[in-house]
Amino acid sequence: MAVLWLKQMTPSLSSMTTNPTPEQRRLDGQFRDQILALLQGWATWPLGRDRYRVSWVNNLVQQAPTAHDCVVYFVHNYTRGVIQATLTTSQATVMQNQLAIARNPSNFREVGLTAAGGSQAHASEVYLGKCLSALRQLRRDNPVFTPRELREYPLLLAMAALHEAMHNKVEPEMPPNWSQHNQGGGGVAGSMIFAPGGQLLGPPGPTQANQTFLQQHFASRHPQYIA
Numbered sequence: 001m002a003v004l005w006l007k008q009m010t011p012s013l014s015s016m017t018t019n020p021t022p023e024q025r026r027l028d029g030q031f032r033d034q035i036l037a038l039l040q041g042w043a044t045w046p047l048g049r050d051r052y053r054v055s056w057v058n059n060l061v062q063q064a065p066t067a068h069d070c071v072v073y074f075v076h077n078y079t080r081g082v083i084q085a086t087l088t089t090s091q092a093t094v095m096q097n098q099l100a101i102a103r104n105p106s107n108f109r110e111v112g113l114t115a116a117g118g119s120q121a122h123a124s125e126v127y128l129g130k131c132l133s134a135l136r137q138l139r140r141d142n143p144v145f146t147p148r149e150l151r152e153y154p155l156l157l158a159m160a161a162l163h164e165a166m167h168n169k170v171e172p173e174m175p176p177n178w179s180q181h182n183q184g185g186g187g188v189a190g191s192m193i194f195a196p197g198g199q200l201l202g203p204p205g206p207t208q209a210n211q212t213f214l215q216q217h218f219a220s221r222h223p224q225y226i227a
Helices: 022-042 089-094 096-103 128-139 147-173 208-217
Strands: 004-008 054-056 070-075 112-115 123-127
Touching: 004 022, 004 147, 022 054, 022 147, 070 147, 112 147, 123 128, 123 147, 128 147, 147 208
Parallel strands: 004 054, 004 070, 070 123
Antiparallel strands: 112 123
């Protein structure tokens, strides 16, 4: 039994502003509903608490996720996320390449990051700033989303969340030399790649292989960082 908890740590999903307009709040609600629907449709792991597999959460302490659950945080960027505040020195050494990518705002290959392994609680986050910039390019701060952006932005966030969930729960169960990006079955397991115009390349969602990995390992026992 396991739940994928989604925690928004920013005032807005649709912008980098700290004071969203009514229209941005409306968009945020629309995007949250779409992300939840996509992830519920893709989920293959055993039903969790109250017979659901995915849920947005406001108060993680109150919900008290178990070690079988997974938590993905939606944050503006690495410096305003939860991982930079929780990394141990040994984790930072192991993750130095991933951290360099996460800290570079112009590198859209990875739109999230997961700190996992050892005795430290696992932490996963999706970077809204990178997602907005990668998909919308020079239009990142334009409050008006095009029809394509309205379709693809929640898809990108849902895929990024599932990608990080696989790093969090699947990858630690694999042999040391196993690479999610190369051996995870493509789809959401691979790196998020964008065309010059901002279009997301690759299949829109998990492959059958992704879903099999999640079905087998998502409920593995790994304590989650709670913020």
